[in-house]
Amino acid sequence: MAETKREIERKYEATGGTELPDLTRVPGVASVVDDGVMELDAVYHDTPDLRLAADGVTLRRRTGGSDAGWHVKFPVAAGIRDEIRAPLSDTLPDALAGLLRSRVRAADVVPAVHLHSSRDVRRLLAPDGTLLAELSVDTVHAESLLGGGEASWTEIEVELADDTDDETILDAIEKRLKKADIAPSNAPSKLARALEETGAAPRPPTTPGKPGTAGxxxxxxxxxxxxxxxxxxxxxxxxxxxxxHQLRVACRRLRSAFKTYRAVLDRDVTDPLGEELKWLAGELGAARDQEVLTERLRAALDEVPKTLRLGPVRARLRIWTAARAADARRRAVDALDSDRHLALLEALDALLADPPLRKAARRDAPKVLSRAVLKDHDRLAGRVDDALALDPGHERDLALHAARKAAKRARYAADAARPTLGKPAKKLAKRVKAVQSLLGEHQDAVVARATLRELAIQAHAAGESAFTWGLLHGREEAAAAEQERELPAVWARASAPGIRAALSR
Incomplete structure (x- = not known):
């Protein structure tokens, strides 16, 4: 069984002769307990081309110390990583292998670095004996197992105590260390330093295309x-x-970019990839849509006065949610485990390795990107006009949903162009996002009404009152009508001539 630990730590340069300052002078530290020296032996594993290290991910098998076993560490932010642990075994546990699948894929996982550390540990305690942080002085010897050399160094590591994310004590310790001329390390991890100093560090990725071009x-x-x-x-x-949600957004952004910038990238290559991205987003969608809808219905029930909540409405919603949530999550994980998903990842890598650039890719970026963004904005304008021309009802609901999709594409197009077009693209993205959000609320109300009708039917069949579900149905109808009334004004701000003119300059 794997367990997860949030690791918040800072590293500092040291030598064999570095002397630690008096750490009891750090505010909040009452005592320092010396736990002695422990010997740690770890073999870091990776693919032969170091895919994990290139992404800042580490996989190690460690013996010695209190946490012997397999560890995978994912970067969260500077100095913060999530460590997932599994018991010591001869082979990589399946629970950890799955977490690495999107990076490793069909490649072998092999020993990459052997690292031995002599760790001199000190516990920093509060006046009541609570552990605040651990400071260790590590004497490290690293040996590359992929044809590199060897390296040795000494470093100081300060790790925040478990079950807290308040870095105040780390700031205070750092201030004290700096006064003793102990400087922060430039290496984010022991593995990164080992690869760098043994000459085996992975090369950073490069983006094809001449700088400044649309490609x-x-x-x-x-x-x-x-x-x-x-x-x-x-x-x-x-x-x-x-x-x-974030994975679906990345799929949608990429698929949208393929469509928006088809003058830059050949559709014969990107269209099939777009279909596969649509499939993946769809498989993930069941879980996300279920999550959003459940939150909406729970919040709606909370707003209903107790006197109007007739029958076991909360229990019925829990039953309805539980029956769908497990299936939705299983569907999402099955998609990620599928060969189809791995084939998509390989195809996306191939696109970057040999991009299908068209003639427009060699042109200056501002002109090509602004034209593409304005074209998507025109497409959105047509969808909004079509929807507003219809009478309220099912057909308008469908047209507004189509406009919502167009708004997403226009927003993503502007977001992609922001590094090139600057403030005009940022302003357009913000205005179009307001349109997208309004239309998203409208679509959520449409979907909620269908679900509320289903819940009312189930309640009635079980001999329960359907009153509360009907009440919520009426509220969702009123909310959707209000959003339709607001749309013209929100759209007017997103379609102001000045925004378009700024993009055309």
Missing amino acids: AAVLGYVREQIEAIVALDPAVRRDLPDAV
Whole structure:
């Protein structure tokens, strides 16, 4: 069984002769307990081309110390990583292998670095004996197992105590260390330093295309989305908050970029990839849509006075949610485990390695990107006009949903162009996002009404009152009508001539 630990730590340069200052002078530290020296032996594993290290991910098998076993570490922010642990075994546990699948794929996982550390540990305690942080002086010897050399160094590591994310004590310790001329380390991890000093560090990725051209601009954005898809795969498997939503967004952004910038990238290559991205987003969608709808209905029930909540409405909603949530999550993980998903990731890598650039890719980025953004904005204008021309009802609901999709595409187009077009693209993206949000609320109300009708039918069949479900249905109808009334004004701000003119300059 794997367990997760949030690791918040800072590293500092040291030598064998570095002397630590008196750490009891750090505010909040009452005593320092010396736990002695422990010997740690770890073999870091990776693919032969170091895919994990290139993404800042580490996989190690450690013996010695209190946490012997297999560890995978994912970067969260500077100095913060999530460590997932599994018991010591001869082979990589399946629970960890799945988390690495989007990066490793069909490649072998082999020993890459052997690292031995002599760790001199000190516990920093508060006046009541509570552990605040651990400071260790590590004497490290690293040996590359992929044809590199060897290296040795000494470093100081300060790690925040478990179950807290308040870095105040780390700031105070750092201040004290700096006064003793102990400087922060430039290496984010022992593995990164070992690879660098043994001459085996992975090469950073490069974006094809001449700087300043449309090809370079579009491929830079495409690379960002592909990297997000790869990185969010293990986050979905870990069931992290908002992970499914963010992975769907990355799929949609990439698919949208293929459509918007078809003058730059050949459709014969990108259209099939777009269909596969649509499939993946659809498989993930069941989990995300279920999550959003459940939150909406729970919030709606909370707003209903107790005197109007007739029957076991909360229990019925829990039953309805539980029956669908497990299936939705299983569907999402099955998609990530599929050969089809791996084939998509390989195809996306191939696109970056040999991009299908068209003639427009060699032109200056501002002109090509602004034309593409304005074209998507024109498409959105047509969808909004079509929807507003219809009478309220089912057909208008469908037209507004189509306009919502067009708004997403126009917004994503502007977001992709922001590094090139600057403030005009940023302003357009913000205005179009307001349109998208309004239309998203409208579509959520439409979907909620269908679900509320289903819940009312189930309640009635079970001999329960359907009154509360009908009440919520009416509220959703009123909310959708209000959003339709607001749309012309919101759209007017997003279609102001000045915004379009700024993009055309």
